[in-house]
Amino acid sequence: MRLRASGPARIFSLPRAGRKKYLFISAASGITPSLAMTTYLYDRGTDIDVTFVHCAQRPQDIIARQRLEQMASRVPSIRLVFIVEQDDPYRVWTGLRGRLNQLMIGLIAGDYLEREVYCCGPEPFMDAVREMLIALGFDMARYHQESFGAPVRKEDQLPQHDDVIPDEEAAASIAFARSAVKASCTQTDTVLAVARGAGIVIPSGCTFGVCGTCKVRKTAGNVHMVHNGGISEEDIAEGYILACCSKPIGAVALDL
Template identity: 25%
Template sequence: MSFKTTSLVLIKRHAETEDTESFYFQTKEASPLNFKPGQFILLSVTINNTTQVRAYSISSQPNNQIIQLTIKRVNNGLVSNWLIDHLQPNQEVLVQDIAGEFNIIDRPYRQKILFISAGCGITPVFSMANYLLNHQSDIEIDFLHCAKDEDNIIYDAKLPQLAELNTQFHYHLRLKKRISTQALDCSSVGRVTPEFLSANYNRIQQYTIFLCGSQRFMQDITQSLNTLGFDMAHFYHESFHVESTNATHINSHPSVTVSIPSFDFEQTVPYDENLLHILESGQLPIIGACRAGVCGSCKCKIEHGEVESTSTATLTPQEIEQGYRLACSSKVKTDVRVSLF
């Protein structure tokens, strides 16, 4: 099946929280999509006559006729907010590709697994956990999900149900604050500290840990694991962090120039501006799907000048040496000349 020509038809949608919806799709040919649990889908939609592509983790199971995507409303989130506000049953979207190195098939794991998620970061690890429960009955699974409060728990009924139906699945909910006087089963309040991890996950060094959440949450968990002396060879993570397209730049650096000779493009921009934002504002042919440096769709080549990149996840050492960078994860530091392909 060619993903570039695969249409998904929305079958139904369901509100998970006040700002998060689950969308249930079926391929137009009613045939299942094959993917690795934990991977994301590159979804293409047309908004105001312009094609937009974004990456969303798949929360359902592979080789199933129904594909579930759970999408959260975000500030200035063009595609996510459009899907929540406008997409209705029987409407179609297009699948550009399915990708992602953060998956349960390509990453070796031990007999004990700890999944840690926060907010909408639950989607890929939820898919992984269900896959293991269906295919690996000897794996012991601990699932720690973090949410702002009781009203913002994604899959609030499904996770306790998994724990009831599977003796090897253990669920813990960690809330930032509690808004009800009635405590939820398996829940607690507070940050995920080294003390919390060591107290709740005995012999944590025996686990393989899969983590997905916001950038700040990811940093906090990583620091906690380092404090505990966890072997990071058994730690895998995915992070989708979307920068605001309306960021205000306040600095003393002079402006810089971004040029793309093959498209007769040249623009003066603020120092430290995000390269993807620059290219998109110039209506240049570049796809910013995940916008977090994990899918590789915005790869470009820096022919001259300097950018600072926070992610080179999908680039080979040879490509990096040749000047290739991911535009979504790069900020311009000097005048630069860019090539697009």
């Protein structure tokens, strides 16, 4: 059998010089480039500061787990975090469970704003990671991802992402219909903060998109909402949002 292979394009790769702090985020077989880059840093023997986050269906699905644990056991500045959705039968799992969310990113890497982020995995997974980082105020110029699509040779051939990034200088407004109140704001203000400033009471709890206490119905306009499980897809389809983690994009009206 003959196979045609081409060399790396060096687009999704580490810089040749300079010490940086890295956050590698991967899922499924997307662990491959993160594993290669971590191995390179380990073999080079220079200062290493890597937080390695990998998401899998079960612990048994974590690729190269022993190799990663071996490197981390010898270099304390390589920090491994595995997140699984299900346990292995008849084996105890003491790590994180569920799906990666904003809360986990903050707990795993409290200094994520200082890190260079490399992400690889299925497209929906990478879309979700980008949404989380944008909502957390991360500088997306320091975000890099590797898609499973056709290979590209130049950076201008990379696919363009239609991400919604709230602009702190862009004007927005929220109309509270039943209260006959309209408040001006910017795209980086949350609906909850604007409501409080306008004297509108919205019950709230966690203020991080988990508890669902601040659920309100949007009747017009668009918001950028990145929640952490506090609202169902059915509620979203019916126009509901979580005020604590929703930011108005332009003019928005609420049933309040």
